[in-house]
Amino acid sequence: MRIDWSAAERFLAYADGETTLDAVWDHPAYDVVRSHAALLGRDLSRSDVARAMEGEETTFSRVEGLDEHRERIAAVLDHVRANEDAWTETIERHLTRVTPDADLSAVDVYLGIGYSLGVGLEPGAYLNLNAPLFLDVPREVLYTAIHESSHVVYERVHHARSEVGPDDFETREGQQRVFDTVFHTEAFATYTPLALRRADGNLGGRDHPIPRDYAVCSDSERLADLVAEYDAVREQLRAGPVDRERFLEYLFGGPRLPYRVGCALLARIEEKRSLDAVREAFYLDPTEFCERYDPLLGEFRDGA
Numbered sequence: 001m002r003i004d005w006s007a008a009e010r011f012l013a014y015a016d017g018e019t020t021l022d023a024v025w026d027h028p029a030y031d032v033v034r035s036h037a038a039l040l041g042r043d044l045s046r047s048d049v050a051r052a053m054e055g056e057e058t059t060f061s062r063v064e065g066l067d068e069h070r071e072r073i074a075a076v077l078d079h080v081r082a083n084e085d086a087w088t089e090t091i092e093r094h095l096t097r098v099t100p101d102a103d104l105s106a107v108d109v110y111l112g113i114g115y116s117l118g119v120g121l122e123p124g125a126y127l128n129l130n131a132p133l134f135l136d137v138p139r140e141v142l143y144t145a146i147h148e149s150s151h152v153v154y155e156r157v158h159h160a161r162s163e164v165g166p167d168d169f170e171t172r173e174g175q176q177r178v179f180d181t182v183f184h185t186e187a188f189a190t191y192t193p194l195a196l197r198r199a200d201g202n203l204g205g206r207d208h209p210i211p212r213d214y215a216v217c218s219d220s221e222r223l224a225d226l227v228a229e230y231d232a233v234r235e236q237l238r239a240g241p242v243d244r245e246r247f248l249e250y251l252f253g254g255p256r257l258p259y260r261v262g263c264a265l266l267a268r269i270e271e272k273r274s275l276d277a278v279r280e281a282f283y284l285d286p287t288e289f290c291e292r293y294d295p296l297l298g299e300f301r302d303g304a
Contacts, residue, residue, distance in 0.1 A: 001092060001104045003084055003145070004029070005077055007112035008129050012073070015053065015066060015113075021046055029110030032126040033060075036119040040248075041169065052114065062128055063114045072135040073113075079138045080111065087142050090196065094146050095153060097275075098192050099282055102153045109145045117210075118144045120151025120189070122159075133208050139200070140210070143193045150189040157283065158185075169248075172241045177287070179237055179258075182251050184286035187262025191278075194263065209256060216260045220300070223264055227300040230261045261297070268296045 007029035013019040024030065025046050037044035037059055048058035053066075066073075080087065092104050108124040117131045125148035133140050158181075168174030190213055197203055197214055204215025216222050233250050236242060242250070251258065270278050281289055 001088060001107040001109070001149070003080060003088060003109045003111065005080060005111040007110050007126075008073070008077060011113035012070070021050055024049065027110075027112070028108070028124065029112045029126050032110060032119060032121055032123050033112075033115045035121045035123055036116065036126075039121070049114065060114050062116065063130055066113065066130055069130055069135055073129050076129055076134055076138045076141065077111070080141060083142075087145070090142065091146050091149055094192055094196055095149055097195065098150070098188065098279060099153055099157075100279065102157070104149075104153070107149050107152050109149060111141070118148045120148030120155070122152065122155040125149045125152050133206075133210060137206070139202070143197060143202075144210070146193040146196065147189045150192040151185055154185045154188060154282070158286075169244055170241060172237070172239075175241050175247055176237050178247075179233070179250065180286040180290050183258040183262050184284075184289050186258035187266050188282055190259045190263035191266040194267065213256060213259045213263060217264050217267060223261070224300040224302075226255055226257060226261050226264075227297050228302075229255050230257045230297075231301070233257060265293055265296060269293060272296060 007024075007027045010019060010027055011024050014021060014024045034044055042059045044059045048060040052058045052060040052063050055064075091109070095102060095104055095107075110124055110126045111129050112126055113128060113130050115126070115128055117133065118125070118127045120126070125145060127134070127141060127144055127148065129135075129141070134144070168178050194214065194217070202211070202214075203218065204211050206212075216226065237250075241247075266278055266281070269281060281293065284292065
């Protein structure tokens, strides 16, 4: 596997007028971005990039404050370059801990500018270095690279993107399948850096959703509330489809159920069963995973 920061360098050159938008658009890092946007049914075009740079809110966006952040972005890039070999080994080691049979040779982690904080799909992982989380704490780049690389491995094993499309966000059966799939992949992506965060003593402590994911994992009272919300969402999806915005909130917003309940569930599988059980669970069908291990969430339910 490799860490590729050339997309960030190319984007900064574009921002300085030293290269073209086409040169940015044609970088394989933005293939990952386009694949993610298409999966969620979002239109993303070259003009979205250009308009985002003019301050408009577009599907691309997340380039706010780029001029002010230039020195800090450069510092993060320098930090990554200085630690490239060690970080590559660390990413591989933590992926291998969970999926020891996975082929990691062609997993690329692209560092770019714009769009989401991070995404991971079959073509590779993408991180937006303009994110304040990375600018404030460069080691979060490493944790997030592990997270998004886990998604890459998951996609290559499960072919999730080919089995789930935008239309599945609209029907009852589709929403159930999407929720189970997102729960499964986000559970593993959040869990995979957990051992490194524990070793670093970095399980929260920042007012940001991602560090808070890990603070929740050791907060039984908060987990009980989240499991109750998880149960309510599952019941709602069994009753019928919800509107698209509400469904996306179930997946990615607010309480971040797939991340937090999913990671807590895998931590309990490791604790109550074994690491081998976690490894086996990675290869389960997402719905089978949710059903098989749901009883381990019982300790957080009233009357359990």
